[in-house]
Amino acid sequence: MIGTSKKSAAIRQMFSAIAPKYDLLNRMLSLGVDRRWRRSAVSRLRCGNGGMILDIATGTGDMALAAAAVTDGSVRIIGVDFCGEMVEIAATKITASVHRERVGLCIASCEALPFSNNTFDSVTIAFGIRNVVDRVLGLREILRVLRPGGKLVVLEFSTPRSRLFNTVYRFYFSRILPAIGGLFSDPGAYRYLPDSVSTFPDGERFAEMMTRAGFVNIGRSELTLGIVTEYRGEKPVTPC
Numbered sequence: 001m002i003g004t005s006k007k008s009a010a011i012r013q014m015f016s017a018i019a020p021k022y023d024l025l026n027r028m029l030s031l032g033v034d035r036r037w038r039r040s041a042v043s044r045l046r047c048g049n050g051g052m053i054l055d056i057a058t059g060t061g062d063m064a065l066a067a068a069a070v071t072d073g074s075v076r077i078i079g080v081d082f083c084g085e086m087v088e089i090a091a092t093k094i095t096a097s098v099h100r101e102r103v104g105l106c107i108a109s110c111e112a113l114p115f116s117n118n119t120f121d122s123v124t125i126a127f128g129i130r131n132v133v134d135r136v137l138g139l140r141e142i143l144r145v146l147r148p149g150g151k152l153v154v155l156e157f158s159t160p161r162s163r164l165f166n167t168v169y170r171f172y173f174s175r176i177l178p179a180i181g182g183l184f185s186d187p188g189a190y191r192y193l194p195d196s197v198s199t200f201p202d203g204e205r206f207a208e209m210m211t212r213a214g215f216v217n218i219g220r221s222e223l224t225l226g227i228v229t230e231y232r233g234e235k236p237v238t239p240c
C-alpha cells in the first residue's frame, strides 16, 4: 500500500521527477562521499546466513546493493519504495549486478509495510525517514517487521554542530546545491532538500523518537563533520 495523503503524494511526485538524474546528482553533489556513508551503515548490519534484510526508501537501490555486497550469498534483501520511477531504476541496476538473485523490490510505503510481523533481521533506511510524513507510524511499522533482537540502521542528513563549518555548509546546501540541482533536474526538489533537512528533528530528538517508538540500545554517530548522522536501534528481545 502506498501513502495517500496530499503531502506524501507530492513527495512521491517530486521523486518521480528527479528519478532519471538522481544517481548522477547524488554522486556529484556529495562528491562521491554518499557511497562511504552507505558502506558505514551496512557495516552495522546484523544478519546471519539465510537471513533477511529490508531496505526502506530504497530509491535507486544503492543501499540494498551495498547490503548485498557485505552479506553472505544466502541472505535475501528486499528494497521497498513508494515511488515506482525510482524502483524501475533500482530494478535495472539490480538486474545488471551480481546480486540479482537475492535482491528483490517492492512498491510500498514505510507507513504500511506489506510484510508479516518479525520477518527481518535488519532494516535500513538511508535519506528516507526525513521524507516519511508519519514518522512515528513508520518507525512502529519497522519495529513490527523486525525480528526480536533485530537491528535498524538509519542514515539521515543533519545540521553540523561546528558554527564555522555550519556556515560554509549552509551556503553550499541552500545556494549552490539547489542551483546545480536545478540545472540538471527539478529545481523544486533541490530546494526541498535543504528545507526538509532544516526541519528534520535530528540528533537527540530523532533518537528520542526511536525510543518512543519502542527501540532499545539506541546509538548514533556523526559522519563527515555531522553532515549526516547514522542512528542505530534494536527491537527488544522480550516485549516491553
Ligand SMILES: C[S@@+](CC[C@H](N)C(=O)[O-])C[C@H]1O[C@@H](n2cnc3c(N)ncnc32)[C@H](O)[C@@H]1O
Pocket: 003, 008, 011, 012, 015, 056, 057, 058, 059, 060, 061, 062, 063, 080, 081, 082, 083, 086, 108, 109, 110, 111, 125, 126, 127, 128, 131, 132, 133
Ligand atoms: C533521498 S531518496 C533516498 C534513496 C536511497 N535510499 C539512497 O540512499 O539513495 C528518498 C527515497 O525515499 C522514498 N520515500 C519517501 N517517503 C517514503 C515513504 N513514506 N515510503 C516509502 N518510500 C518513501 C522516495 O520515493 C525516495 O526514493
